[in-house]
Amino acid sequence: LLLDPVETAYDRDLEALDRGVSQMGGIAEKMVIDAMHALTSADAGLANRVIASDAWVDSLQREIENQAILTNSKREPMAVDLREIIGAIRVAGDLERVGDLAKNIARRALEIGRQSQLQGAIAGLRRLGDVATELMSDTLDAYAQRDGDLARAVWQRQSELDANEDSVFRDLLTYMMEDAGNIPFCTHLLFCSKNLERIGEHAANIAETVHFVVTASTLAGQAAERLPA
Amino acid sequence: LLLDPVETAYDRDLEALDRGVSQMGGIAEKMVIDAMHALTSADAGLANRVIASDAWVDSLQREIENQAILTNSKREPMAVDLREIIGAIRVAGDLERVGDLAKNIARRALEIGRQSQLQGAIAGLRRLGDVATELMSDTLDAYAQRDGDLARAVWQRQSELDANEDSVFRDLLTYMMEDAGNIPFCTHLLFCSKNLERIGEHAANIAETVHFVVTASTLAGQAAERLPA
Numbered sequence: 068l069l070l071d072p073v074e075t076a077y078d079r080d081l082e083a084l085d086r087g088v089s090q091m092g093g094i095a096e097k098m099v100i101d102a103m104h105a106l107t108s109a110d111a112g113l114a115n116r117v118i119a120s121d122a123w124v125d126s127l128q129r130e131i132e133n134q135a136i137l138t139n140s141k142r143e144p145m146a147v148d149l150r151e152i153i154g155a156i157r158v159a160g161d162l163e164r165v166g167d168l169a170k171n172i173a174r175r176a177l178e179i180g181r182q183s184q185l186q187g188a189i190a191g192l193r194r195l196g197d198v199a200t201e202l203m204s205d206t207l208d209a210y211a212q213r214d215g216d217l218a219r220a221v222w223q224r225q226s227e228l229d230a231n232e233d234s235v236f237r238d239l240l241t242y243m244m245e246d247a248g249n250i251p252f253c254t255h256l257l258f259c260s261k262n263l264e265r266i267g268e269h270a271a272n273i274a275e276t277v278h279f280v281v282t283a284s285t286l287a288g289q290a291a292e293r294l295p296a
Numbered sequence: 297l298l299l300d301p302v303e304t305a306y307d308r309d310l311e312a313l314d315r316g317v318s319q320m321g322g323i324a325e326k327m328v329i330d331a332m333h334a335l336t337s338a339d340a341g342l343a344n345r346v347i348a349s350d351a352w353v354d355s356l357q358r359e360i361e362n363q364a365i366l367t368n369s370k371r372e373p374m375a376v377d378l379r380e381i382i383g384a385i386r387v388a389g390d391l392e393r394v395g396d397l398a399k400n401i402a403r404r405a406l407e408i409g410r411q412s413q414l415q416g417a418i419a420g421l422r423r424l425g426d427v428a429t430e431l432m433s434d435t436l437d438a439y440a441q442r443d444g445d446l447a448r449a450v451w452q453r454q455s456e457l458d459a460n461e462d463s464v465f466r467d468l469l470t471y472m473m474e475d476a477g478n479i480p481f482c483t484h485l486l487f488c489s490k491n492l493e494r495i496g497e498h499a500a501n502i503a504e505t506v507h508f509v510v511t512a513s514t515l516a517g518q519a520a521e522r523l524p525a
Contacts, residue, residue, distance in 0.1 A: 136382055139368050153365055160389055240479060247473040254469065254486065261487065 080138040081148065084155045087134060088162070091127040092207040094120060095162045098169035099203060099266055103196040106176040106259065107189055117173035124166035131159040146283070154280040158210060161269040161276075165203065168262040168269075175255045182252040188242055191235040192260055198227050199263045202270035209274060215281035221274035222286050228267040235260040309367040310377065313384045316363065317391070320356040321436040323349060324391045327398035328432060328495055332425040335405040335488065336418055346402035353395035360388040375512070383509040387439060390498040390505075394432065397491040397498075404484045411481040417471055420464040421489055427456050428492045431499035438503060444510035450503035451515050457496040464489040 098117050105114035139152045202221055209217040239257050242249045275286045327346050334343035368381045431450055438446040468486050471478045504515045 132382060132385075136368060136378060139365060140378070149365060149369070153361060156361075156385065240483065243472065243479050244476040247476070250469060250472050250479075254465075257483065257486070258490065261490075 077138070077141060077148075080134070080141070081151055084131065084134055084138060084152070087127060087131045088155050088158050089207070089211055091124060091131065091159060091162045092210065094124055094127070095165040095169065096200070096203045096207060098124070098166055099172075099196075099200050102169040102172040102176065103193070103200070103263075105173055106179070107193060109176070109179075109181045111177055111180075114173040114176040118170050121166050121170040124163055128159045128163040131155055135159075150280045150283060154276050157276045158273050161272045165266050165269050168266050171262050172259050175259050179252050179255050188239060188249075188253060188256055191231070191238050192256055192263070195228070195231040195235055195260055195263045198224075198231055199267040199270065202228070202267050202274075206270040206273045206277070209277045213277065213281050215278050218274040218277035218281070219286060222271050222278070225267065225271045228264050232260055232264040306367070306370060306377075309363070309370070310380055313360065313363055313367060313381070316356060316360045317384050317387050318436070318440055320353060320360065320388060320391045321439065323353055323356070324394040324398065325429070325432045325436060327353070327395055328401075328425075328429050331398040331401040331405065332422070332429070332492075334402055335408070336422060338405070338408075338410045340406055340409075343402040343405040347399050350395050350399040353392055357388045357392040360384055379509045379512060383505050386505045387502050390501045394495050394498050397495050400491050401488050404488050408481050408484050417468060417478075417482060417485055420460065420467050421485055421492070424457070424460040424464055424489055424492045427453075427460055428496040428499065431457070431496050431503075435499040435502045435506070438506045442506065442510050444507050447503040447506040447510070448515060451500050451507070454496065454500045457493050461489055461493040 098120050101113055102117045104110065105117060135152045135155045139149075202224060205217060206221045208214070209221060236257065239253045239260070243253045278284070278286050327349050330342055331346045333339065334346060364381045364384050368378075431453060434446060435450045437443070438450060465486065468482045468489070472482045507513070507515050
């Protein structure tokens, strides 16, 4: 049995692309988890490590883009390969944004310090963080297994984010109105909650891309209108 | 003189890609200008038109991505063509985000209504909006003319955004602390100012891409660290 050398080199390229995206996903997911931990436990060292990881995620995105474009230019691709290549570029773009958002939360963790431990204000944010990290974890599983059903399930859970973010928003507004001294750090927490909501949206975007890669059809028409970010 | 038919078809593809990105840029830029106008003049009709435009920008991005990938797969590209193709994908990605952010400002304009006309609170936001729209306009000129120097100039103006956003942030915080009744709509304005800052960041990203397309070198190493978003 003789293998076509162009064919196998091409497949190796696609596998490398897949590994790159998975590696990037693992780092971005850990950044979100660590940023929330840094925020809720006022851990400045951990916050600084999250901030430092962002440059790594950025450089991985550039590598994936370049690798995708080079792979794509090697031969006229089949439709499924074309979807894989477009998919890798899109997922890497979303993961780069997730890394940015995790870095922003880590920076706010440094600004807020121990004030974040005001339990009432932080409880809702913690729940929102749990939903966002679950969506990230599931969407990366869906990507790794090219599981269109799991991708659809992640996509459909977007409304949970909105409901949680609304509730955090109302709680923080109440804290601010009760005591003007709460305003500065509650404002930081407001931005953190918006960052978490956006992380969840990027998880849903990735799910949409996975569904497209697997089935060649989009989920976008089924999207509920989202709240302003 | 006989032209190579593959060559000219390829060049036509690249020109179509360029036109698509420029068209998308024009729409996104107008959305930002209109969203700020809707906010500062409490024009609900205009806000609704901005919101409706976003779907158009989204579909243009998908078309540009597909066109870029198909062009790229037609032949082994030269380095400069490869940069053009990667550049179109990146710029379209940033413009899609700009459209989203303009839509978010328009949605908040609808929520806030006439309260936004509190002159003190809105003056700083207006200045921030002016800087963001100038950066958008200049960065799209730099793309249209493949002007690396103008791109570098846009990139270097990022610090103006941070300074303006800081000042808006402090003003809004003061308003909220003075009167708890200001908190709800000032919170909306806080998110609007963050959206404007992010629009300016996307303009700077586009400038970085233009510089890369023209010179094959990045500006990223020269970036000042940015404030949390």
